[in-house]
Amino acid sequence: MKMIFDPRFPGSLYLWPVLAVMTACSVALAQEPLAISVDEEKPEPPTCVFSGIAWQGASISGLGYFLEGTKESEFIEVFLPNGSRSRKYAYYGSSPLVFFRAVEIDEDETEPDPAEPLEDVEPEKFVYQPVVSHPLSPGVKDLFLFFFKGEGDDGNLQLSAINFDPAGFPAGSYWFFSRCPDALSLQFGRDKLVLPAFGQRIVPARIDEFGDLVFRVHRKRAGASRKVYSTIWSYNPRARLLVFLTPSPNGVSIRRITDLVKEEKALGLRPPKEDKEGEGSKRDP
Numbered sequence: 460m461k462m463i464f465d466p467r468f469p470g471s472l473y474l475w476p477v478l479a480v481m482t483a484c485s486v487a488l489a490q491e492p493l494a495i496s497v498d499e500e501k502p503e504p505p506t507c508v509f510s511g512i513a514w515q516g517a518s519i520s521g522l523g524y525f526l527e528g529t530k531e532s533e534f535i536e537v538f539l540p541n542g543s544r545s546r547k548y549a550y551y552g553s554s555p556l557v558f559f560r561a562v563e564i565d566e567d568e569t570e571p572d573p574a575e576p577l578e579d580v581e582p583e584k585f586v587y588q589p590v591v592s593h594p595l596s597p598g599v600k601d602l603f604l605f606f607f608k609g610e611g612d613d614g615n616l617q618l619s620a621i622n623f624d625p626a627g628f629p630a631g632s633y634w635f636f637s638r639c640p641d642a643l644s645l646q647f648g649r650d651k652l653v654l655p656a657f658g659q660r661i662v663p664a665r666i667d668e669f670g671d672l673v674f675r676v677h678r679k680r681a682g683a684s685r686k687v688y689s690t691i692w693s694y695n696p697r698a699r700l701l702v703f704l705t706p707s708p709n710g711v712s713i714r715r716i717t718d719l720v721k722e723e724k725a726l727g728l729r730p731p732k733e734d735k736e737g738e739g740s741k742r743d744p
Contacts, residue, residue, distance in 0.1 A: 523535055
């Protein structure tokens with residue numbers, strides 16, 4: 460075993476003999492091997508998991524959903540940042556996925572149930588009003604949701620979604636979205652491609668000999684192609700990025716959302732269902 464000396468901890472070099480003695484004693488005193496569970500219980504698979512973002516400068520708060528899609532199940536509030544994606548949330552209900560807002564009501568506004576004695580009725584403190592929903596596809600298990608305010612005076616909340624499964628959008632790739640009414644010519648690392656008007660495309664990053672990603676955008680103006688954006692991006696093989704190209708007076712503006720592909724426990728995940736009677740139960744030897 461190689462001995463490592465860490466200059467940040469001067470005592471680390473002298474701690475090695477002590478650790479060696481402690482390890483030897485531990486082996487000598489052990490009478491039975493420790494039972495280590497190899498198969499860790501996996502949670503019950505949800506209908507889908509999702510994360511989201513408050514898009515286009517929207518300020519959104521107070522939204523939530525019912526874990527099983529019914530008002531008898533747990534209500535989970537969702538936090539939506541506007542600069543990065545939220546944490547992941549699990550959903551066990553059926554389609555559509557509906558988001559609600561809890562609105563406080565006065566006790567005088569509640570109507571008692573005539574089937575219950577008046578003294579047993581507890582007035583509700585909140586009523587859950589549906590705000591926005593999204594239909595679910597059976598094969599899509601990981602969603603990224605964009606929450607944004609609609610145009611007009613009412614500014615109703617709207618929702619758009621993409622399939623966020625790493626199988627189709629893996630680490631080390633970039634997903635380009637164009638909002639431009641004309642085609643864009645891109646140089647991305649060692650590749651050149653054309654992004655159609657209002658088009659999108661997933662491209663794996665191929666860095667240059669210096670380990671960088673050169674990114675340039677050419678746009679046609681007055682019949683001629685002109686470079687309207689140029690930069691160099693660093694590369695992280697564990698990251699995947701959403702890149703949005705929006706028209707601007709000088710050409711295009713760029714917005715990126717970075718996501719690190721890693722194991723993440725979604726809020727709301729439930730433990731595995733108990734096995735039926737007589738199945739899966741562990742017996743003492």
